[in-house]
Amino acid sequence: MRSVKRILHIALNDLKLMVKDKAFFFWTLAFPVFFIVIFGLLYKEGDKAPAVAELTVVNRDQGRWGAYFLDKVKSPGVGLKMADAEPAAYSRLLILPEDFSAKIEARKDQALAFKKREDASSSAAARVETRLYQAIARVLSELVLYGDGDLSKFLDGHPEFRDLVLVKSRFPEKTVTVVPSGFDHSIPGATVQFIMMMVMIYGGITVMEDRKKGVLGRMLFSPLSTAGLFQAKLLGRWLMGLLQAAMLFVVGRVFFHLDLGDVPLSLLVIAVFALAMAALSVFIGSVCAKEDMIIGLSVLLANMFAGLGGCWWPIEIVPPAVRTAGMVSPAYWAMDALHRLRFFQGDFAAIAVNLGVLLTLSIVLAIVAGKAFKIRD
Amino acid sequence: MRRLGLILWNDVRRHLRAPLAIIIYILIPIAMTGLIGLIFTPEKTGGELPPIPVVLVDHDKNLASRLLMGAFDADQMKKMFQVTAADEAEGRRRMAKGKASAMVVIPERFTLDFLELKPVALEVVKNPAQQFLPDVVEEFMATMAVMLSAAVQAFEPEARGIRALLGAPVEAVPWETLGPEFGKAQRKVVAARAYLNPLLLRLAEEKTKAAGAKTSLSRSDIFSIILPGMAIMFLLFIVQTVMRDMIAEREDGKLRRMLTTPLRPGELIGARLLGGWLMGVVILLIMAGFGTLVFRVRWGPFGYFLLLGAVATFWTAAFFALMNALIRNRNQAGSLSAPIILAFSIFGGSMLNPEAMPQAFRTVGVLTPNRWFIDGAALVRDGRFPAFPLLVLAASGLVLLALAVPALRRRATV
Numbered sequence: 001m002r003s004v005k006r007i008l009h010i011a012l013n014d015l016k017l018m019v020k021d022k023a024f025f026f027w028t029l030a031f032p033v034f035f036i037v038i039f040g041l042l043y044k045e046g047d048k049a050p051a052v053a054e055l056t057v058v059n060r061d062q063g064r065w066g067a068y069f070l071d072k073v074k075s076p077g078v079g080l081k082m083a084d085a086e087p088a089a090y091s092r093l094l095i096l097p098e099d100f101s102a103k104i105e106a107r108k109d110q111a112l113a114f115k116k117r118e119d120a121s122s123s124a125a126a127r128v129e130t131r132l133y134q135a136i137a138r139v140l141s142e143l144v145l146y147g148d149g150d151l152s153k154f155l156d157g158h159p160e161f162r163d164l165v166l167v168k169s170r171f172p173e174k175t176v177t178v179v180p181s182g183f184d185h186s187i188p189g190a191t192v193q194f195i196m197m198m199v200m201i202y203g204g205i206t207v208m209e210d211r212k213k214g215v216l217g218r219m220l221f222s223p224l225s226t227a228g229l230f231q232a233k234l235l236g237r238w239l240m241g242l243l244q245a246a247m248l249f250v251v252g253r254v255f256f257h258l259d260l261g262d263v264p265l266s267l268l269v270i271a272v273f274a275l276a277m278a279a280l281s282v283f284i285g286s287v288c289a290k291e292d293m294i295i296g297l298s299v300l301l302a303n304m305f306a307g308l309g310g311c312w313w314p315i316e317i318v319p320p321a322v323r324t325a326g327m328v329s330p331a332y333w334a335m336d337a338l339h340r341l342r343f344f345q346g347d348f349a350a351i352a353v354n355l356g357v358l359l360t361l362s363i364v365l366a367i368v369a370g371k372a373f374k375i376r377d
Numbered sequence: 378m379r380r381l382g383l384i385l386w387n388d389v390r391r392h393l394r395a396p397l398a399i400i401i402y403i404l405i406p407i408a409m410t411g412l413i414g415l416i417f418t419p420e421k422t423g424g425e426l427p428p429i430p431v432v433l434v435d436h437d438k439n440l441a442s443r444l445l446m447g448a449f450d451a452d453q454m455k456k457m458f459q460v461t462a463a464d465e466a467e468g469r470r471r472m473a474k475g476k477a478s479a480m481v482v483i484p485e486r487f488t489l490d491f492l493e494l495k496p497v498a499l500e501v502v503k504n505p506a507q508q509f510l511p512d513v514v515e516e517f518m519a520t521m522a523v524m525l526s527a528a529v530q531a532f533e534p535e536a537r538g539i540r541a542l543l544g545a546p547v548e549a550v551p552w553e554t555l556g557p558e559f560g561k562a563q564r565k566v567v568a569a570r571a572y573l574n575p576l577l578l579r580l581a582e583e584k585t586k587a588a589g590a591k592t593s594l595s596r597s598d599i600f601s602i603i604l605p606g607m608a609i610m611f612l613l614f615i616v617q618t619v620m621r622d623m624i625a626e627r628e629d630g631k632l633r634r635m636l637t638t639p640l641r642p643g644e645l646i647g648a649r650l651l652g653g654w655l656m657g658v659v660i661l662l663i664m665a666g667f668g669t670l671v672f673r674v675r676w677g678p679f680g681y682f683l684l685l686g687a688v689a690t691f692w693t694a695a696f697f698a699l700m701n702a703l704i705r706n707r708n709q710a711g712s713l714s715a716p717i718i719l720a721f722s723i724f725g726g727s728m729l730n731p732e733a734m735p736q737a738f739r740t741v742g743v744l745t746p747n748r749w750f751i752d753g754a755a756l757v758r759d760g761r762f763p764a765f766p767l768l769v770l771a772a773s774g775l776v777l778l779a780l781a782v783p784a785l786r787r788r789a790t791v
Contacts, residue, residue: 026716038723041735069578104578107571111581118584123512129580130516134523136578141527143577144569164494164529165522169501169515172469172480176505185508292618295715296401300408307412316478316507318416336475343506344473 014236063101207285241274406607657690
């Protein structure tokens with residue numbers, strides 16, 4: 001019992017020293033929040049196309065079919081902006097040629113120039129493009145219905161197209177009811193990434209400095225054993241990860257209406273993940289002798305793990321091979337579990353495998369770190 | 378000059394004795410470039426996304442639902458979608474595991490209602506954890522719905538006939554009367570072929586940039602765009618590590634000891650600046666060499682790029698010289714330099730594509746060396762001389778140097 005108290009005392013003291021550092025709150029709170037805001041806004045801009053996707057149209061058609069086709073393109077989600085000539089600035093541009101009507105009436109095939117700006121919203125472009133394909137399908141269907149009659153008289157009277165097959169979209173039952181915000185994606189991503197980076201950097205550097213300055217050696221004059229000292233260091237870094245996660249989640253909840261799904265289970269995921277990172281930080285601090293090296297190694301590992309684990313971009317856009325490779329990243333298992341809890345309202349069973357993997361990793365890393373932990377160089 | 382050379386040589390040897398940290402800083406941009414390039418390179422199949430996994434739940438199990446499933450089996454569709462038939466529970470499990478972007482549910486009686494020309498609805502259940510791919514499935518299904526609506530309206534009598542056949546026992550079907558009906562259908566198919574093969578109307582898509590130029594990026598193009606941004610970011614880290622020696626020597630008293638020798642403060646400052654610059658240029662060359670060999674990065678005229686790199690490194694050395702003259706100790710340097718570098722990198726476009734950033738961020742970005750280096754590298758890639766970025770970096774670098782040298786002299790002699 002006394003030994004536990006001593007371990008806890010050293011761990012809390014380590015935490016206190018870290019928190020007293022002037023830069024601590026910048027690195028663990030201010031900088032991640034800056035990241036959250038930037039990526040949250042980018043996610044929002046990226047995934048939510050404007051309510052009305054604009055399509056600039058240059059209608060050079062000499063006949064009546066151009067206007068008729070454009071009527072089919074119109075929808076509440078697609079706004080047409082007419083132009084006399086190809087403008088310098090546009091997001092999406094459709095050009096109807098002079099002989100548009102003539103070719104249709106002669107039943108001659110034609111390709112319509114459709115230009116998409118690379119930097120414009122891809123969702124809006126997809127919406128417009130789909131609408132164009134749908135308009136083509138509607139017109140063609142009416143032409144088939146009309147038969148082989150004189151097409152110059154088609155617009156004077158013809159069978160109208162009816163939408164008989166509809167598409168209804170929804171989310172799975174007992175999951176979310178509204179589309180998650182950009183912050184629902186960016187906050188867990190930034191939290192996982194910065195726990196990795198900060199626990200590794202701060203935790204690693206302080207272990208290295210304590211060893212180099214002889215602090216660890218002096219601590220052994222207390223009744224604490226080397227194993228106890230290692231446990232205290234591990235606990236201190238774990239508490240740091242938990243503190244950082246708690247701060248980011250509270251900020252996320254208060255300022256960005258973050259919804260974690262099952263909060264206790266989300267915290268459990270972060271706790272197990274932080275334990276793995278704490279063990280890794282003690283290992284790095286034990287094997288590295290220079291601050292620059294710890295920072296470099298931590299930045300390299302944290303960034304690679306974050307990129308592979310889906311902290312920066314939606315994992316769905318990642319090629320399958322890279323996604324499979326991402327499973328080596330602890331961040332992958334944490335992010336996947338947080339997604340299951342947030343987006344699928346998952347329970348313990350839904351994240352049991354993730355927790356198992358992270359816990360196994362924590363144990364393995366703790367054993368490796370314990371073996372590498374040294375009191376003196 | 379000889380003394381300056383000696384200090385420089387001594388510094389180089391000292392850094393080469395423990396090069397691991399610098400090697401890691403070189404590895405980081407290369408690894409990041411590799412990862413980002415692998416993820417954002419367009420697929421060889423022509424699409425920009427990997428095949429989208431879709432679960433198809435068929436409660437209908439009849440003609441129209443099989444037709445719909447068959448549509449996903451077309452070669453073009455196979456490149457876009459990876460379809461698995463399953464029940465709803467399995468579909469939900471797959472979505473939870475991230476193995477399905479959406480689930481398409483074909484309801485019971487879909488075929489029968491469809492053939493009777495009654496309004497029918499297909500359901501698209503979207504994976505809530507995903508942001509882009511479920512919308513693609515939804516849009517695709519909306520287009521399919523239009524096509525199905527078109528088909529059933531164009532062949533309305535035939536559809537009603539098939540409906541009657543599906544509902545009636547075989548012996549009740551008046552087979553002998555079907556001949557003329559098939560004849561009518563044949564005429565419609567022939568007429569439809571005139572519109573559908575080739576398609577009477579189709580889209581000729583073109584991706585454009587602001588100037589209207591065609592854009593098609595290969596993997597090496599992606600690497601060529603990413604690596605300069607990453608290189609300047611980690612160049613800043615490496616040069617600040619080297620330049621931090623100035624503070625360390627001041628704190629440890631080495632500077633005072635060195636000034637008891639015939640060395641002049643100007644020589645010491647010059648050696649440190651030259652050391653930082655030289656180290657930066659060498660590191661940049663290593664990154665460029667690695668990028669060329671491994672990622673097949675296209676730099677454009679290499680002389681221009683080297684000049685740009687040399688000027689950007691000069692700016693970096695001058696900036697950290699000034700910073701080290703203004704701050705008191707190593708701790709301050711450590712806690713200030715990394716946030717400054719990261720801010721430069723975020724606003725300057727090393728971490729985010731400037732075109733995707735809000736205008737305010739882009740405006741702040743012009744105050745960073747990253748932005749000018751990245752813009753300059755883009756010009757060089759296009760074969761142009763980066764005159765304006767060079768001018769901005771060189772002029773602001775000289776201003777920084779002019780401020781740094783007297784401040785460092787004062788610090789060295791105090």
